[in-house]
Amino acid sequence: MTDVKELLPEFYYNPHFLDNHNGLTLGQRQNGTLVSEVDLPPWANGSGQRFVEVMRAALESEYVSANLHHWIDLVFGYKQQGAAAVEATNVFFYLTYEGTVDLDAIDSSALVAIETQIANFGQTPAQLLTSPHRPRQV
Numbered sequence: 001m002t003d004v005k006e007l008l009p010e011f012y013y014n015p016h017f018l019d020n021h022n023g024l025t026l027g028q029r030q031n032g033t034l035v036s037e038v039d040l041p042p043w044a045n046g047s048g049q050r051f052v053e054v055m056r057a058a059l060e061s062e063y064v065s066a067n068l069h070h071w072i073d074l075v076f077g078y079k080q081q082g083a084a085a086v087e088a089t090n091v092f093f094y095l096t097y098e099g100t101v102d103l104d105a106i107d108s109s110a111l112v113a114i115e116t117q118i119a120n121f122g123q124t125p126a127q128l129l130t131s132p133h134r135p136r137q138v
Contacts (some may be wrong), residue, residue: 006075012056015048068132077129093117096124 001069010017018038020026033084058064079088081097092132094100095118104115 015052018048072133079125093121
């Protein structure tokens, strides 16, 4: 529930990020099977190129265009913090928010622990908007 990730741009234009050309060991599953390749969804037919094409089509779809403003409100906008964030179930650990902690004012013994927490929880982007983002004019 607290592990939130967003897709990096490569999901929409570069299928090569899905390849393990160097044969790196990427860990193992709970059943002991080694992981060395990305498991693509069945609709990609084993093709990274097909995966990226479908992802790009979805991103550029009318549905996403008509609803993108909701995501902007959550990530960069008025639903990022405060009552609107609580109502949207969009509240994260306080250390993830910009400006909540003055690292220069913290005792050095606690600084390592706080920096570790920040590294593990990630960072919330800076809030850019304080009112609802307009829907795209289609």
